[in-house]
Amino acid sequence: MNNKFMEFLENMLLPVADKLNNNRYLSALRDGFMVALPLIIFGSIFVVIANFPFLDKVISEEAFTAYQNALGPASAATLSIMGLFVIIGIGYKLTEHYEGEAIYGGAVALAAVLILTPQVLEGVSGVIPTASLGAEGMFLGIFTAFIAAELYRFFVQKAWTIKMPAGVPGAVAKSFSALIPITLTLTVFLIVRIIFSYTSFDTVQNFIYTIIQQPLTELGSGLPATIVAVLLIQVFWFFGLHGQIIINSVFDPIWYALNDENLAAFQAGLELPNIVTKQFIDSFLVGMGGSGMTLAVIILIFMIGRSRQLKELGKLGAPAGIFNVNEPIIFGLPIIMNPLIVIPWLVAPVVITIITYFAMSTGLVPPPAGIIVPWTTPPILSGFLATGNAWQGAVLQAFNLLVVVIIWWPFLKILDKNYYETEKKGESK
Amino acid sequence: MKRILLACSSGMSTSLLVKKMEEAAKEKGMEVEIWAVAQDKAPSDMEKADVLLIGPQMRFMKKKFGKVAEEVGIPFDVIDPVAYGRVDGEAVLNKALELIGE
Numbered sequence: 043m044n045n046k047f048m049e050f051l052e053n054m055l056l057p058v059a060d061k062l063n064n065n066r067y068l069s070a071l072r073d074g075f076m077v078a079l080p081l082i083i084f085g086s087i088f089v090v091i092a093n094f095p096f097l098d099k100v101i102s103e104e105a106f107t108a109y110q111n112a113l114g115p116a117s118a119a120t121l122s123i124m125g126l127f128v129i130i131g132i133g134y135k136l137t138e139h140y141e142g143e144a145i146y147g148g149a150v151a152l153a154a155v156l157i158l159t160p161q162v163l164e165g166v167s168g169v170i171p172t173a174s175l176g177a178e179g180m181f182l183g184i185f186t187a188f189i190a191a192e193l194y195r196f197f198v199q200k201a202w203t204i205k206m207p208a209g210v211p212g213a214v215a216k217s218f219s220a221l222i223p224i225t226l227t228l229t230v231f232l233i234v235r236i237i238f239s240y241t242s243f244d245t246v247q248n249f250i251y252t253i254i255q256q257p258l259t260e261l262g263s264g265l266p267a268t269i270v271a272v273l274l275i276q277v278f279w280f281f282g283l284h285g286q287i288i289i290n291s292v293f294d295p296i297w298y299a300l301n302d303e304n305l306a307a308f309q310a311g312l313e314l315p316n317i318v319t320k321q322f323i324d325s326f327l328v329g330m331g332g333s334g335m336t337l338a339v340i341i342l343i344f345m346i347g348r349s350r351q352l353k354e355l356g357k358l359g360a361p362a363g364i365f366n367v368n369e370p371i372i373f374g375l376p377i378i379m380n381p382l383i384v385i386p387w388l389v390a391p392v393v394i395t396i397i398t399y400f401a402m403s404t405g406l407v408p409p410p411a412g413i414i415v416p417w418t419t420p421p422i423l424s425g426f427l428a429t430g431n432a433w434q435g436a437v438l439q440a441f442n443l444l445v446v447v448i449i450w451w452p453f454l455k456i457l458d459k460n461y462y463e464t465e466k467k468g469e470s471k
Numbered sequence: 472m473k474r475i476l477l478a479c480s481s482g483m484s485t486s487l488l489v490k491k492m493e494e495a496a497k498e499k500g501m502e503v504e505i506w507a508v509a510q511d512k513a514p515s516d517m518e519k520a521d522v523l524l525i526g527p528q529m530r531f532m533k534k535k536f537g538k539v540a541e542e543v544g545i546p547f548d549v550i551d552p553v554a555y556g557r558v559d560g561e562a563v564l565n566k567a568l569e570l571i572g573e
Contacts, residue, residue, distance in 0.1 A: 059531035073511050282552055284528040287480045287510075358558055362487055369484035373527065373556025418483070 052281050059283050067188055068291040070136040074187070075294055077131030078124050079414075085121030086413045088113045089305070093411075095431045121305060121414065123175040124298065125183040129155050132187035133194075140195045146220045147191045153224075154190035154231040155183050158246040174247055177302030181255040182247050184295055190227055197223035255299065262296035263318045265399050272327060272391050279333050280387060282378040286333060297323060305412025308430055314409045317402045321410035325428035325435075326398045327391055330421045330443060332368025334387055335394060337421060338446035339371055342454050345447075349461035352454075365418045375457070382453055390449045394442045407434040475505045475567045476520035477550075478513035478529065478536075485526055488550075491560025492567075503564075517543045522570045524563065527552040546570035 062068055092113040098106045120127075130148040137147020156170065159179065163171045173179070198219075206215040234246060243249035261267050271293050275285035290297075297320040304314045331337025340363045343356035352375075359370040377383050401407045411430030419427065421439045429435030475492070477485035485507035496503040508516050510529060513536065517523055523540055525532065530549045540547035548570060554562040 056531055060534065063531055064535055076509075076511060279528070282527050283531055284480050284526075287529075288531070355556075362484070365483075367483045367487070369479070369526065369528065370487065370556055370558055373552045374558075376552070376556055378552065 055278060055281050055283065059278060059288050062288050062291060066136065066139050070132045070139065070188070070191075071184065071295070072287070072291045073135040074128045074131030074184075075298070077134070078127035081120040081127055082124050082414045083416055085117035085119070085124075086415065088116030089121065089309070089411075089413050090427055090431065092117075093431055095433075117305075117309075118172070121412075122302070122309075123172050124302065125155075125177075125179050126152070126175045128180075128298075129183040129187045132184065133191045136188065136191035137194065140191075142195055142198055143220060146224065147194055150194045150224050150227050151187035151190040153228055155179070155186045157228060157231045158182060158186060158235050160245045160247060173306070177299045177306065178251060178255075179247060180295055180299040180302070181258070182250040185250065186231070190231070193227040193230060194223050197226045259296050259299050262293065263300050263316050265318075265396070268318045268322075268399070269392055269395055272323075272395050273388060275333055276388050276391055279372060280378060280384060282373065286328060293323075294320070301410070301412050301414070303412070304410060308411040308413075314411065317399055317409045319410045319412065321413065321415060321428040322398065322402075324417050325410065325415055325419075325421075325424040326439065326442065327394060329366050329415070329417055329419065329424045329428075330394075330439065330446070331363045332366045332371070334368070334372070334377065335390060335443070335446045336368040336371040336377075337363050337366075338390075338443050339375070339450055339454065341443070342447050342450055343458075346451070346455060347458055349458050350465055351461045352458050364420050366420070367418070380457075382457055386446075386450045386453045390446045393445060393449065397442060397445065398438060401438050407438045408432045473501070473503045473568065473571055474519060474521045475503060475564075476513065476516055476523045477505065477507040477525070478510050478523065479507070479526035480510055480529065482507045482509045482512075484528075484555075487558050488555070488560060488563055491558050492564045493560070495561040495564045498561075499564075514539045517545060520545060522567050523547045524550050524567055524570075526550055527555050546572075 092110050097109070101109070129151050133151025134144045134148035138144040155175075159170060159174045161167060161170055163169045175183070206218055238244065238246045238249060241249070243252065271289055275289045278285035278288050297318070300316040301319040301321060304316050304319055307314050327333075327335065331340065336359070340356055340360050343352050344360075347353050347356060355370065355374045359368065359374065362368070362370060372378060375383065377387055398407075402409045408429045410428045413428060413430060415424045415427045421443065422436045425435035425437075425439035426433060427435075477488060479485040489505050489507050492505050493503070496505070506516075510525070510532060513523065513525075517539060522545055523536065524547070525536060527549055533549060536547055548566065550563055551566070553559075554566075
């Protein structure tokens with residue numbers, strides 16, 4: 043690969059990354075998920091504890107049920123209704139971006155979603171179905187939060203607010219200044235709800251789910267789309283750009299929705315509907331030492347590295363690599379712009395995606411159970427946790443590491459030899 | 472007391488640098504405060520810093536951070552990829568001090 047071509051590619055990618063990242067909706071979406079993340083992880087911890095392996099065999103069935111019921115609310119109040127927190131986060135962050143009263147932006151987004159949500163469940167009224175705040179309502183929630191925050195801003199900027207005379211306490215004045223914009227915004231959503239009740243979709247929720255969410259998640263759960271996403275992450279990183287943060291902002295709604303569907307099935311003891319989920323990517327691809335599964339590269343350096351440069355890098359990169367932080371390897375090997383390394387860099391993740399997908403679709407390894415494992419969880423452990431405490435998940439990760447080691451072997455060998463010879467030449471001079 | 476703020480996607484890889492930079496500063500006998508944050512927290516932390524440096528993998532956010540840094544009135548740059556890969560605390564510390572104008 044010549045430099046001109048590389049330069050050309052970088053000049054194409056940088057604006058794309060810039061656009062994706064600086065797009066205010068994608069930024070708000072990413073930061074909105076960040077708001078939900080600590081809660082999601084809290085819920086996940088208790089799903090893991092509630093499903094400890096062999097526990098159901100050690101204690102009586104009754105005691106096990108009581109145990110699970112006692113821990114249930116932890117995930118029911120967080121992980122299962124993560125959409126709720128994402129909605130507030132998006133409304134807040136988008137309004138903050140416009141330098142408005144962020145907390146009202148979050149509140150108005152949540153209220154708008156609730157207005158569009160059917161408050162009836164199997165004939166019982168006065169309830170909010172939790173499913174509409176989880177996987178099923180994810181897309182409706184995201185779109186509604188965007189639109190609600192936009193409308194709120196629009197009405198605030200139109201200055202149709204009640205001006206308070208000087209001397210009125212600030213908080214009082216603020217609550218009044220938000221009154222008209224919020225009233226107008228929510229009225230719009232109420233009208234939308236009423237209009238939809240006359241269509242065959244009945245609810246907006248149903249409309250978004252059927253027209254947008256289902257086709258998109260179906261596409262996103264497939265192997266081809268997943269390979270494309272994985273390759274894009276790798277290509278961005280190859281140019282030293284943070285691939286996940288760029289690609290996740292597009293794929294996260296899909297991956298999280300798929301994740302929550304699996305969680306619901308896992309907790310109900312049903313067959314898991316999806317293979318590709320947030321955790322498929324986070325535990326089985328990124329969670330193997332970082333993007334590009336560089337823990338295998340570190341292992342390989344310890345196995346065959348002779349050059350001082352690589353040995354030093356291995357020592358430097360190993361402690362962070364175990365926790366999936368791999369910038370030292372990416373910039374130090376270096377992986378970026380390295381024409382020799384581009385081959386294993388792109389090939390290995392695709393191979394692992396395919397292996398993992400088929401290991402799960404054939405039933406050899408259970409699919410991810412919808413538990414969100416923090417991405418800094420070391421491999422082997424993360425595979426075990428992500429699959430709902432299944433040892434097969436850990437074994438699959440170990441096997442995948444071995445595959446990556448084999449793919450990288452010849453390339454790292456050449457790189458190491460080059461470094462070694464340069465070092466020797468430097469010494470003999 | 473110089474206050475140096477580092478930022479990357481979640482403040483993980485830059486926190487590796489923090490330790491090395493602190494060691495380098497100690498050797499120089501300098502008093503510095505260095506901390507790493509996730510990119511979404513960087514704008515609010517800038518007020519407390521004398522300089523902002525971001526990881527090279529975040530350089531697509533250069534425009535965004537540049538604008539905020541200008542508003543806050545602190546110097547700002549992207550960390551050199553080679554120094555970043557080596558977790559070269561001294562080089563990055565020198566860069567930060569140079570930007571502050573020491």
